[in-house]
Amino acid sequence: MNLPPLVQSFVLHFGEMGGRWGVNRTVGQIYALLYVSPEPLCAEEIAEALGISRSNVSMSLRELQAWNLVLLRHIPDDRRDYYTTPDDVWLILRVLAEERKKREIDPTLSVLRELLLQTPRDDADRHAQARLAEMHEMIESLTSWYDDVKKLETERLMALLSLGAKVTRFLEVKDRITRFGRPRKEPLKTLPETEEGGG
């Protein structure tokens, strides 16, 4: 591997993390390299920079394409494919969230739905289904929130994030004024630990 030290540390770290993120070391390294590279790179250059075989690069780029994490670029009078990453980090986040949902959540959601449609044979089945229903309901809440939020323009998404839990102040107001959600049993307490006055 022949890279400036700073880039190399970053690339090696992404390689190590790759496993935890559901891709292998090479895929992580290539992604990191493309992310910091000022220009798109071709397969040969990647293989060279990371000191790995050309065929490994080819397979790993395929995987990155399956994840929608790389873009193909072309340079006039050059037949080679050049690769790069989207440069907007927020776009990268969206792509990543979408892909992980597709791989980690959707299959489970569809299995849960299928199993909940089955007619229970006995009490054990009934208990199991009740548990599956709880899980199903939670995942539905999350994915419908996600489907809603992902439509936001980046600027609004950032505003929403920086608001954080302070949104619940609006929720309290909403509770009182419009009676959205169920009426509260206890009197509303002021929230713990939301001191800095963003609003």
Place this chain on the structure above:
Amino acid sequence: MNLPPLVQSFVLHFGEMGGRWGVNRTVGQIYALLYVSPEPLCAEEIAEALGISRSNVSMSLRELQAWNLVLLRHIPDDRRDYYTTPDDVWLILRVLAEERKKREIDPTLSVLRELLLQTPRDDADRHAQARLAEMHEMIESLTSWYDDVKKLETERLMALLSLGAKVTRFLEVKDRITRFGRPRKEPLKTLPETEEGGG
């Protein structure tokens, strides 16, 4: 494996998904089994139910404990350890989010911080650092939102979720009245696709 068909399908599915979630098949299966089981189970019963070795169960339970995903129970006059999962799915979600953050986000955040402190040697370094800074900033926004939201009681968290992107209506109001965030360049458009009148 000797389980009722419905439970078996669920257990097998979690086993398959395990790999995608950063644990192995056995860990996923054990978790699923404990999740649907009406009573806590001991290691022997788990090994029996899943048709795997006793020692494999022991190692996998260790891993589940490292993830804080199982609880230890004791039954009077029985020396064995019995295991179960928390039964509140929202608590499970919190634990999972926390653990994944710890494993998948925090190490990267600390590498980014470290690399951003280094003095760049040349333009390539300066460019790389600028890219790392963008990534760092995004991750910081996300984790600080997360730190804020995880303090919410479950009831409020659910209310926040069901509000989804409608929160941005408040953001618009906030924009106008309190000038939180930067002033808008374009006139505000009504949002596409947020019809059903929750508020």
Place this chain on the structure above:
DNA sequence: CTGAAATTTCAGAAACTTCTGAAATGACGA
């Protein structure tokens, strides 16, 4: 068409992970 350059595929080697049975350790009552 032909041939040179780029890319992909694929069988098997290397590396790594998972799983097991046997042995070691620990916990408890007598």
Place this chain on the structure above:
DNA sequence: TCGTCATTTCAGAAGTTTCTGAAATTTCAG
């Protein structure tokens, strides 16, 4: 203390993934 039962550890077998170099395929200018 001992014996019994439960649990953990661990070396290596079994299984899986990753990576390579060689061969096959694709692409395109001439």
